[in-house]
Amino acid sequence: MNKATRSWLGLFLAGVLVVAMAVFAVGCGTSETTTTTAGGGDDTTTTAPPDTGDLAEDQTLIMNINTEPPSLDPNLATDTTSVKVINQIFEGLVHMNYDGTVTPAAAESWEVSDDGLTYTFTFRGTDTWSNGEPVTSMDFKNSWIRILDPETAADYAYMLYVIAGAEEFNAGEGSADDVAIDASDPTKLVVTLVGPAPWFAEMTSHQSFFPIPLATVEQYGDKWTEPENIVTNGPYQLTEWNHESDLTIEKWTDHRMADEITLESCKMVMIIEATTGVAAFENNEIDIQSDLPTADMARLKQLPEYQLFPILGIYYLGYNTTREPLDNADVRKALALAIDRQSIIDNVAQADQKPALGFAPEGLPGFDVFKQSFLSPTADVAAAEEHLEKAGFPGGEGLREMLYYYNTSEGHQAIATAVQEQLRQVGVNVTLRNMEWKQYIDYLGNQENDFDLFRMGWVADFNDAFNFYDVLRGGGGNNYTGWVNDEFDQLLNDALKADDEAARWDMYKRMEEILSVEDMPVMPIYWYTNPELVKSYVEGYEPNPLGELTNLWTVKIKKQ
DSSP states (O other): OEEOOSSOOOOOOHHHHHHHHHHHHHHOOSSEEEOOOOSSTTOSOOOOOOOOTTBOSOOEEEEEOOSOOSOOOTTTOOBHHHHHHHHHHOOOSEEEOTTSOEEESSEEEEEEOTTSOEEEEEEOSOOBOTTSOBOOHHHHHHHHHHHHSGGGOOGGGGGGGGBTTHHHHHTTSSOGGGSOEEOSSTTEEEEEBSSOOTTHHHHTTSGGGSOOOHHHHHHHGGGTTSTTTOOOOSSEEEEEEETTTEEEEEEOTTSTTGGGOOOOEEEEEOOOOHHHHHHHHHTTSOSEEOOOOGGGHHHHTTSTTEEEEOOOEEEEEEEOTTSTTTTSHHHHHHHHHTOOHHHHIIIIIOSOOEEOSSSSOTTSTTHHHHOOOSSOSSOOHHHHHHHHHHTTOGGGTTOOOEEEEEESOHHHHHHHHHHHHHHHTTTOOEEEEEEOHHHHHHHHTOTTSSOSEEEEEEEOSSSSTHHHHGGGOTTOTTOOSOOOOHHHHHHHHHHTTOSSHHHHHHHHHHHHHIIIIIIOOEEEEEEOOEEEEEOTTEESOOOOTTTTOOOGGGOEEBOO
């Protein structure tokens, strides 16, 4: 899902593999109907009201989200900070649970055709938007057509390429009418895919598949997500947004889940400096601090409030392959080989991450098939020097100084400094520059800008390596490298139509070989873990390992 804005996130813990496989099983389906219902409305299940015996009177959570969310528009948001808010105030077809399973959300059930190509989602007919208008299948179709519309220029449009006709429309080579989404019945959404993507149901928990209130969007334009204008369908509503400072969401009492929800409100503050955020946590000013300073990790890991959550993702450096000398694959390989990943983990990040030797993380289905071994946990200086010499820069001679950009964070700065020193050992000089997150994302979107290296992270949206490889699709909205490889892009398209897992994994093997052995458009650093400080009285808080979706509606504040 998402560009990761946090400093740490690393090793995908072994136990999550069991969860991951469970998710994959849920996502697969030939001819079956999901009939489990989420509580409230006309559903057949009943949920007991929350036990209030040991709950605090004030059910307000205060958490640091570190930075201003770039966008609360589900069609435009691409980062984890924005999604932490969007996931509370909007609701997709399904919910992603902490254990990786999907359960009904706006859709009370769904059916999958025998060939795996057609999904039929059924709505209750009783859910409404916060303005009282009914939530219908057309709200989803409107959203999906809008994100695919070339004029929207949405970075995440490619997520919907699994739908027949979607890629052609987004490329300007087809029409909206050709996109295989049928919303003729307000209570049913029928979607036809280009291939049997077994992860499609869980994929719709991603914000790019959320509905939008089209009339509101058209009325207010860029201001439609401001608190005074926004219309939402999730269990919480955005009630206040002091830009660059904080925002507040409050439980929507008319949502069908309201009777099950204990947490009344959440104030999300935007403290950029990790040390300042930790100080606020220790002074009892905030309840959750997710960005932990590297210099203080040893002490913080000893605190009872320290928690390490599993997450499936990668911290990496991208190359601007449109600028010399990084248009030379041997130079890119040399830089990647010169990095001591284990040292960065042990001495800088310090959150038990795992060295990333490829782009798609360990723990994904089929990893043993597509993993590569060109890179190693520690630096291979001799191999790095060989590639520099092959590129015509022996000992780094003749190489210009390179600019390494990162978004403002003490953790990113510490890693950048370590990388800078390690590259100096092979004759490569790097200058470090940082920007605030929103400006940073806009800046990377233009390869003509002066960056050479940039820091980025990616956290899974669904449990398949396709989600990672699609990030580097040529011309894709999340591909800031400028790199295009026709064979790689064709394999992406072919993977959607693969007959079975084995065939798809073989394609992934070739794709990983292109990325991690031949072309190296990115430099993997480590696979994420997710360490946070969480007050002991906060119960039910657990970021999901797939996509880092945090369902605040399960949180309760206990008496202190």
